[in-house]
Amino acid sequence: MKVTADTGKCVSSGQCVLTAPDVFDQREEDGLVVVIDAEPPPAQHALVRESELQCPVAAIRLLDA
Amino acid sequence: MTTTEAPHLPFDRRNALEIAPLFAKLRDRGPLSKVVTPAGDLAWLVTSYEHAREVFRDNRFGRSHPEPDTAPRISDAALLSGPTGEFDHEERDHKRLRRMLAPAFSAPRMRALGDHINELTESCLDDMRAAQDANPGEPIDLTPLLAFPLPVMVICELLGVPFEDRDYFGSLSERISILDGGTDGETAMEEFKAYTLALAEKKREDPQPDVISDMVAVQAEDPTFTDDDLARQAAGLLFAGHETTSTRIALGTMFLLSDLERRDRFVADPEGQVQQTVEEILRLSATSATGGLLRYAREDVEIAGVRIARGEAVLVSSDAANRDASVFADPDEFDPTRAPNVHIAFGHGAHVCIGANLARTELRTVFPALFRRFPRMRLAVGIDEIVVRNDKIAGGVRSVPVFL
Numbered sequence: 001m002k003v004t005a006d007t008g009k010c011v012s013s014g015q016c017v018l019t020a021p022d023v024f025d026q027r028e029e030d031g032l033v034v035v036i037d038a039e040p041p042p043a044q045h046a047l048v049r050e051s052e053l054q055c056p057v058a059a060i061r062l063l064d065a
Numbered sequence: 066m067t068t069t070e071a072p073h074l075p076f077d078r079r080n081a082l083e084i085a086p087l088f089a090k091l092r093d094r095g096p097l098s099k100v101v102t103p104a105g106d107l108a109w110l111v112t113s114y115e116h117a118r119e120v121f122r123d124n125r126f127g128r129s130h131p132e133p134d135t136a137p138r139i140s141d142a143a144l145l146s147g148p149t150g151e152f153d154h155e156e157r158d159h160k161r162l163r164r165m166l167a168p169a170f171s172a173p174r175m176r177a178l179g180d181h182i183n184e185l186t187e188s189c190l191d192d193m194r195a196a197q198d199a200n201p202g203e204p205i206d207l208t209p210l211l212a213f214p215l216p217v218m219v220i221c222e223l224l225g226v227p228f229e230d231r232d233y234f235g236s237l238s239e240r241i242s243i244l245d246g247g248t249d250g251e252t253a254m255e256e257f258k259a260y261t262l263a264l265a266e267k268k269r270e271d272p273q274p275d276v277i278s279d280m281v282a283v284q285a286e287d288p289t290f291t292d293d294d295l296a297r298q299a300a301g302l303l304f305a306g307h308e309t310t311s312t313r314i315a316l317g318t319m320f321l322l323s324d325l326e327r328r329d330r331f332v333a334d335p336e337g338q339v340q341q342t343v344e345e346i347l348r349l350s351a352t353s354a355t356g357g358l359l360r361y362a363r364e365d366v367e368i369a370g371v372r373i374a375r376g377e378a379v380l381v382s383s384d385a386a387n388r389d390a391s392v393f394a395d396p397d398e399f400d401p402t403r404a405p406n407v408h409i410a411f412g413h414g415a416h417v418c419i420g421a422n423l424a425r426t427e428l429r430t431v432f433p434a435l436f437r438r439f440p441r442m443r444l445a446v447g448i449d450e451i452v453v454r455n456d457k458i459a460g461g462v463r464s465v466p467v468f469l
Binding site: 011012013014017018021025026027028029031032053056057 | 121122163164167168170171172173174175404405406407411412413414415417418419421422425426
């Protein structure tokens, strides 16, 4: 799985960070999304998929390997 | 639209843990229904999950109105009951506001705040213990000892508002959220704005690491963000920061205590279960007495085959959407193993709640701490006896009597 996030769309809601904190974070200065693990291990996949569904502005994109 | 057939909000519900059965009946007939608001105006009510998300994401719906004086109204409450903002600049103003607030509510700041929330929680739990010890055999009320003070302490710190003022702005928060309070809501709102503006003046002289100081700094660079905007936003945040989380702490405790086996399962591993348990509490806790979050159509729009005319009001019911059986199996069941659990308790789209991180951080702290300290806690009355506050925008309950 490959994870990307579009900071142009991001509205700093932080839903992804609280759902999958090992994969996403927010920048402290503006709250924009940061992908900290772009190729997360399988154990994280369910949470990452939930983050994608939860993102209020569809800023998270997943590519399944 | 006519008022002849449309049902009137708020709808009757049996208790604080259920939602009005009418929401599901309306959804069965179609994703959008005409309803009469508590103010007596007509609005569209969205009850399906799919269409709730669609409306939330569609920028043809906004919070402003092309002709504010003629806009349908939801209630007499001073918040969330009519149009806000300027029709011509709504998107620009909203983006500016989010940029201004985002740093304060970001995950790194929430992590930094975590230990402190823990300490504040423990001090509330000490107060609960002391209250029970002072009156053994009598129920204690969780609301004034935990559900109210904890979120208030946290939001005070984040915004830079003195906690000593809590009774004062607590009563203002109460008055601006009453649905049928006549003109008193607006009077209270003016008082609230005068209060937050006076705080802002102090921070202009002596800036602190808090949200009101951040707003003052933005205003120094962008004079189109007026004193009135600043005062209203600060009051809104102060209101939203305690009222909503407070309600979730009360209802979440009630969900966990309404079935003692459920309580015991949580007590067995609070840390392991808290994330999903909190999401299920958020999904199920119905806190809207007005029916839903308000939007106005900025132009003629068709949703699910229904034509919504420019300027008409749309209430998006997250409470109903979160119990839509087409998305959530056994939607009325409290199931902390539900995955995924993509509820819209914080809304959706560009206006999604900026305080979601804060609320989740507080809730994930409070429930494990509460049930570690009082694993045998139980309700002192039946769920049906706990009165739902249908006269306030955020709903909620007045008291949660428990034995520790």
